[in-house]
Every structure is written in structure tokens, then in C-alpha cells.
Amino acid sequence: MKPMRVLTILTVVAAFANPVVRAQTTNIFTPAGGSTNWHDDDNWSLNLTPTFEHDVEIPTTLTCIISTDDGEANTVRVSGFATLGVEGGHSLTIDGANALGTVNSLRVQSPLGKLYFKEDAQQNPAELLFNPSVSGLVYTISDGGTVTAESASGYGAGRIARAVARSITLRIASGTTVKGELEFDSLAIDNNGLILVDGSDTLTFGAFASPNFGGSGTYKVNGANATMTFSDARVSGCGTYEVINGIMELVDLTANPVLGNHTITIDGGTFTSDADLRLENSDVTIDNDGSMNITGNLVVQENGPTASTVTIEDGTLDVSGQLRVRKSSVTIKAGLLDTNTVDSDDSTLAIQGGIFKAAGTFFSDFDTITLSGGELELNGAYTGCFTVFTITGGTLDVNENFSNAGSFVTDSSFKNATITVAANKTATFE
Numbered sequence: 001m002k003p004m005r006v007l008t009i010l011t012v013v014a015a016f017a018n019p020v021v022r023a024q025t026t027n028i029f030t031p032a033g034g035s036t037n038w039h040d041d042d043n044w045s046l047n048l049t050p051t052f053e054h055d056v057e058i059p060t061t062l063t064c065i066i067s068t069d070d071g072e073a074n075t076v077r078v079s080g081f082a083t084l085g086v087e088g089g090h091s092l093t094i095d096g097a098n099a100l101g102t103v104n105s106l107r108v109q110s111p112l113g114k115l116y117f118k119e120d121a122q123q124n125p126a127e128l129l130f131n132p133s134v135s136g137l138v139y140t141i142s143d144g145g146t147v148t149a150e151s152a153s154g155y156g157a158g159r160i161a162r163a164v165a166r167s168i169t170l171r172i173a174s175g176t177t178v179k180g181e182l183e184f185d186s187l188a189i190d191n192n193g194l195i196l197v198d199g200s201d202t203l204t205f206g207a208f209a210s211p212n213f214g215g216s217g218t219y220k221v222n223g224a225n226a227t228m229t230f231s232d233a234r235v236s237g238c239g240t241y242e243v244i245n246g247i248m249e250l251v252d253l254t255a256n257p258v259l260g261n262h263t264i265t266i267d268g269g270t271f272t273s274d275a276d277l278r279l280e281n282s283d284v285t286i287d288n289d290g291s292m293n294i295t296g297n298l299v300v301q302e303n304g305p306t307a308s309t310v311t312i313e314d315g316t317l318d319v320s321g322q323l324r325v326r327k328s329s330v331t332i333k334a335g336l337l338d339t340n341t342v343d344s345d346d347s348t349l350a351i352q353g354g355i356f357k358a359a360g361t362f363f364s365d366f367d368t369i370t371l372s373g374g375e376l377e378l379n380g381a382y383t384g385c386f387t388v389f390t391i392t393g394g395t396l397d398v399n400e401n402f403s404n405a406g407s408f409v410t411d412s413s414f415k416n417a418t419i420t421v422a423a424n425k426t427a428t429f430e
Contacts, residue, residue, distance in 0.1 A: 024074050024096075027054035029064045036085075038066040052095040052131070058082045066090050072131075077107040078115055078145060084108075086158075089120030091127035093163050094139065101138030101171050105130070108145030110175065117149040117158025117182075125149075125156075125183065129163040130170065137166075141193075142173035149180035152199045156181035172217060179203075191217030191239065197246070200225035215239060221246040221269055238262060243269030243290065250274065256296075260303065266290035266315065276321070279328075281306040286315035286335065293318045298339075300347075301326035312337055312354060325349070325367075332356050332374060341380065351376050351394060364404075371396055371417070378402065389429070391417045402427040 028045040031037075041047050043064075050056045050073045058064050060079040067087040075096040078084045086092050092115075096103050106128075108115050117126035128147070130139045141147060149158030160182060162168050169188040172178055176193035181201040189205070192215050197203035200223060218240040221228045226246035230253065238261035241248060250257055250273040257273065260280040264271065268288040276296040280303035286292055298319045300308045308328040310317065312335045319339040323330075329348040330337070332355070341360040344367050349356075353374040360380035367387040375395040384404035393416040402421070405428075421427045 024055050025053060026057060027073075028057045029059065029062055031062065031064075036063045036065045037068070038064050038071050039068050052093075055096070058084050066092055075103065075105055075107070076115075077104070077143075078109060078113045080109045080145070081112045082109075083114045083116065085116050085118065086126040086128065087118040087120075089122070089124035089126055091129050093129040093131050095131045095133075097130065097132060097137040097139040097168070099136055099138065101140055101169070103140065104142050105139040106141045106147075107143040108141065108147060108176065110144030113143065113145030115145070115147045116153070116155045117180075118155050119157045123157070125159045127159045127161065129161055130168055130187075131163040132166045132168045135166040135168070138169045138171055138190075140171045140173055141176055141178070142171075144173075144175035145177075147176070147178045149182045149201075150199065151181050151201050153180075156201065157183070159183045159185060160187065161185040162187060172215075174217075189215070191215040191219070194218045194220060195228075196220045196222070197226045197228045198223040202227045202229065204229045204231060206231050218242060219248070220244070221248045241265070241271070243267065243271050245269045247272065250277070261306075264292075266292055279308045279310075280304075282308045284308075284310045285313060286311070286317060287313035288315065289335075290315040291318065292316070295320050297321040297324060299324045299326070300328045300330065302328055314354075334374075353394075366406075391419070393417050395420070398422060398425060398427050401425055404429055 027050050030045050031043040035043055037043060039049050041049050052072050052074055054073055056073040056076045058078045060081045063083040065085040065087055070091045072093045094105050096105050119125050149156040169190050171190040172193040174192045177196060179196040183204045216238050220242040222244040223246045228248045229251055231251045240263045243266045245268050247270045253275060256276040258278045259282050262282040264284045266286045268290050270291045272293045274295045277294050278299040280301055300310055310330045312332045314334040316335055317337045322341045322343055323339040325344040325347040327346045331350045333352050334354040336355045338357045342358050342362040344364045346366045349369045351371045351374050355375045357377040362378055362382040364384040364387040369387060369389045371391045371394045373394045375397060377397045379399045381400045382402045384406050387406040389404050395418040397420050399422040
């Protein structure tokens with residue numbers, strides 16, 4: 001009998017040492033009579049409103065709405081042409097994730113699969129929440145559909161956040177669009193899809209907590225009154241930022257942003273940073289009267305085998321501090337580059353049109369500077385060391401002492417250029 005008792009005790013201990021893993025069951029939305037109510041047991045294949053034990057499916061062409069209470073599920077799949085709404089300031093909380101991000105936590109399928117958010121009468125936002133049991137989990141939004149709180153469609157506002165205070169990553173997969181009047185809060189964001197704000201909406205990252213955001217996705221602003229704000233956040237990844245119309249702003253960041261392997265296209269809108277900004281292996285293009293305004297220093301540098309580039313096709317780059325260029329290039333074709341001081345090293349600076357204006361000192365070391373049109377306005381002292389300075393057109397306006405101890409090159413088109421030197425100042429070309 002003793003061996004049996006010992007075996008029984010060990011079996012019980014083993015049961016407590018290895019908790020039962022919760023089995024997930026598929027629960028399909030199967031409404032009768034056109035009902036859209038998430039919280040009606042009769043609308044589900046299991047005759048039970050979904051819980052964290054259920055993988056939820058909304059079949060094609062159907063609409064399901066969470067509007068009378070909060071909803072929950074392990075995972076959710078919204079089929080193509082189906083719609084899931086979260087209204088009245090309620091929330092949908094999703095539990096399913098893992099450390100590798102291979103679980104499709106939220107699948108909103110293309111074409112025309114949609115999850116939308118709608119605030120309540122007191123303007124409390126509807127929410128998509130993630131419920132990690134431990135820190136370090138990855139949740140995914142995938143399958144090419146749209147997650148939206150777009151005001152123009154009668155939705156908004158919405159919030160995407162974590163349900164409990166544990167660090168997690170939200171991965172937005174390629175082809176998926178997240179848009180509208182949204183707030184991302186308390187998340188690390190690995191974005192390989194599209195985050196879009198248009199119309200007159202405002203989309204905010206980190207209003208109340210500090211997220212990291214990165215990945216190789218696209219952050220896009222395209223609306224006359226649209227604003228995308230990165231507030232109290234950390235910038236990383238290798239994404240694409242597009243400002244077609246409206247404002248993209250970096251505000252009160254926890255660390256000065258470093259944009260590595262980024263593409264920034266400002267095509268009629270405004271990009272602002274209220275702190276120093278560093279570009280590494282990145283490309284900036286400003287066109288159609290767009291503007292980039294940096295409060296602090298702008299560092300344009302190579303970090304690896306690829307140089308950074310800044311090209312002003314037609315617009316304004318305004319740097320209140322110093323423009324530092326390291327093994328990279330700056331080209332002005334039209335518009336204005338206005339900076340306080342310049343410190344350039346082993347780089348290419350080309351003024352083909354427009355105005356390059358330096359209020360303070362301009363130090364150039366082993367650079368190639370070409371003035372072929374437009375104007376280079378130097379209001380502080382210029383010092384060039386081993387810099388090849390070529391003038392074939394345009395205007396060089398020297399208002400402080402100018403010294404180039406490198407190479408000064410002119411050719412037959414020098415007759416099209418103008419050099420002006422302020423009274424009592426000297427200009428030395430070597």
C-alpha cells in the first residue's frame with residue numbers, strides 16, 4: 001500500500017507543479033436576423049459570448065459591434081469584407097501573443113476587412129488593448145486590412161495600448177493600415193505596415209507613456225489639418241516618413257532622435273523636431289514648399305557604408321542650431337536652407353538654386369562645395385581647410401572674413417557668378 005500512497009502523492013504534486021495550459025476554441029460570429037451585437041450569446045457558434053479562451057472569427061460580409069460592454073478574446077480574425085466595431089468608449093482586449101510574435105493576435109484581412117473605433121458621448125475613446133501575462137511578448141496586427149478611427153468616416157477617437165503594466169511589442173505587419181484619430185500608448189511599435197493620419201485627424205504616439213517605435217514601415221501624414229505627433233517616445237528602426245500635407249512633429253522625446261536608414265519625404269507639409277536630430281544613412285527630400293524645422297542641431301552623417309543626403313527641391317530647411325555634415329551631401333535646387341552655424345567634413349555641398357544662408361561661422365574641412373546658381377550667404381566667418389570650392393554661377397555673399405585654404409576653382413562660366421564682400425572684410429581664395 002505504501003508505494004501506492006507515494007505514487008498518489010507524487011501525482012498530485014506533479015499536477016500542481018505543471019498548471020494546465022488553457023485550450024483555445026474557435027468561436028465564430030453567426031448572427032440571426034441581421035444582429036450585430038457581440039454580447040448576444042445566440043450570435044456565436046458556441047452559443048457563448050467570446051472570452052479569453054476563444055479564437056474569434058468574423059466571417060466575410062458580416063458586421064459585429066462591441067457597444068454595450070467591453071469585449072475580450074484570445075485572438076480575432078476579421079475576414080475580408082467583414083467589419084468589427086468597438087463603440088461607445090468600450091474596449092476589445094486581446095490575450096494571444098508569444099515571445100516570437102508568430103501568433104496572429106489580430107487578423108484584419110484584405111480586401112476591405114476593417115476594425116474601427118468610435119468614442120462615446122463624453123468623447124472617451126474606444127480601445128484596442130493587449131493583455132500580456134508576462135513582459136516581452138509580441139502581438140501582431142496582420143493580413144492587410146484596415147484598423148481605423150478616421151473622423152471623416154464617422155469613427156474616432158481610438159486608443160491602442162496595453163491592458164496591464166508589462167512591456168510588450170506591437171507588430172504591424174506589411175500591407176496593414178492603421179489610420180485616423182488614434183493614440184498609441186505604452187507600446188513598443190514594430191511597424192512594417194502603414195500608419196496614416198489624413199483629413200483633420202490627430203494621431204499621437206506616447207501621450208502618457210514612453211513607447212519605442214521602429215521597424216521598416218511607413219508613417220504618413222496627408223491632410224491639410226492632419227497631425228502626427230511623436231511625444232515622449234524613442235525613435236529607432238529604418239522607416240519611411242512622408243508628410244504630403246499637414247504636420248509631423250517630434251515633441252519632448254526621451255532621447256534626441258537618431259533616424260538610421262530612414263527616408264523622409266516632405267512634399268508640401270511640415271516636419272518639426274524640438275530637439276537635436278541625427279540622420280544616419282538616411283535621405284531627406286523637401287519639395288512643394290514643404291518645410292523641415294529643427295530646434296537644435298541637425299547632424300547629417302554616414303554611419304557605415306552609406307552616406308546620408310539632404311535635397312531641397314523647393315521648400316525650407318530651418319536649423320536653429322548647427323548643421324553638421326559628415327561624409328554626406330546637401331543639395332539646394334530651390335528654396336531656402338537657413339541655419340545658425342555649419343560644420344562640414346568630407347562632404348559635398350551643392351547650391352544649384354535657392355539660398356543657403358548661414359548666420360554664424362561656417363567651417364569646412366576636406367569638402368567639395370559647388371555654387372552653380374542661387375546664393376550662398378555667409379554672415380559669419382568662413383574657414384575652408386583643403387576644401388575644393390567651385391563657383392560657376394550664382395552669388396557668393398560674404399559678410400564676414402572668408403578664407404579658403406584649399407582649392408578655389410573657376411571656369412569660363414565664372415562670368416555668370418557674383419561675389420560680394422562686405423566693407424572692411426577680407427576674402428582669401430587659395
